[in-house]
Amino acid sequence: MLKNIKAIFILLFSFQTCWSYAQGREYRLVWSDEFNDSESLDTTKWNYEWGYVRNHEQQYYQSDNARVHDGMLTITVRRDSSSQGVRYTSASINTRGKYEFLYGRLEVRARIPHAKGVWPAIWTLGSTWEWPSCGEIDVMEYYHKQGIPYILANYAHGTDQRWKAAWNSKAIPYAHFLERDPYFTDRFHIWRLDWTPDSITIWLDEEKLNQTGIAETVNGKLGEHKSPFTTPQYILLNLALGGDNGGPIDNDALPACYDIDWVRVYQPVEETSR
Numbered sequence: 001m002l003k004n005i006k007a008i009f010i011l012l013f014s015f016q017t018c019w020s021y022a023q024g025r026e027y028r029l030v031w032s033d034e035f036n037d038s039e040s041l042d043t044t045k046w047n048y049e050w051g052y053v054r055n056h057e058q059q060y061y062q063s064d065n066a067r068v069h070d071g072m073l074t075i076t077v078r079r080d081s082s083s084q085g086v087r088y089t090s091a092s093i094n095t096r097g098k099y100e101f102l103y104g105r106l107e108v109r110a111r112i113p114h115a116k117g118v119w120p121a122i123w124t125l126g127s128t129w130e131w132p133s134c135g136e137i138d139v140m141e142y143y144h145k146q147g148i149p150y151i152l153a154n155y156a157h158g159t160d161q162r163w164k165a166a167w168n169s170k171a172i173p174y175a176h177f178l179e180r181d182p183y184f185t186d187r188f189h190i191w192r193l194d195w196t197p198d199s200i201t202i203w204l205d206e207e208k209l210n211q212t213g214i215a216e217t218v219n220g221k222l223g224e225h226k227s228p229f230t231t232p233q234y235i236l237l238n239l240a241l242g243g244d245n246g247g248p249i250d251n252d253a254l255p256a257c258y259d260i261d262w263v264r265v266y267q268p269v270e271e272t273s274r
Helices: 002-021 174-180
Strands: 028-033 059-061 064-070 071-077 089-091 091-095 105-113 118-126 137-146 148-158 165-173 190-195 199-204 206-215 233-241 254-270
Touching: 002 059, 028 105, 064 089, 071 233, 105 118, 105 137, 105 165, 118 254, 137 190, 137 199, 148 174, 148 199, 148 206, 165 206, 233 254
Parallel strands: 059 089
Antiparallel strands: 028 254, 064 071, 071 089, 071 254, 091 233, 105 190, 105 254, 118 137, 118 233, 137 148, 148 165, 190 199, 199 206
């Protein structure tokens, strides 16, 4: 009975959220993971990444570091001495091949770690071309730059050179958010991506962080001189450590946890009703 009551509450909350963030436009929830239905990740929605994947990062990705509990997903990065040659482990998940979307609204409610060396992210990638011509949207990144912590919101598209991206990046000092709320670190926050045929905008708790026009994101010849943001993207959530951007690691701050309450995708009603 209690489980049924909780499910009803979740549905009502989701419906309310669908309309409360619409800002004059009607949106409908079309895909979500509330992390409520089981004690393990729903692998009909998500894939695990394994091993050392990108950016010269220090962590080894594995499924054990992603845990569903108490209505949320927790990704933990920790020191590891049990495996030969592995110093740190963490988790990275994505919806590639299982869910992609084109335009609409992505929202993620999460609480991020803030230790030196950690690199949590909410991002999307396309699958039409090779990176970066596939397009990348970093709805959230957090890491230290020259010892100063930042929250970042970025877009990338392709150039004429293989694996060389054209970036539109915005780095906001973490102190900006702490000045607004001294307890910012302890709270959950909503990161939002609004994506239309004309523009892409990234928000954090209703504060606009970065915006770009689709016409400004045209690939080079490797991406057929097209914008990657006119093709579907899939969702990634991960907690990296060190590497190209994470910087020096504070071992005393580990383990560190990245808590995700929910992930939701909305589409305008007029589009979902076609």
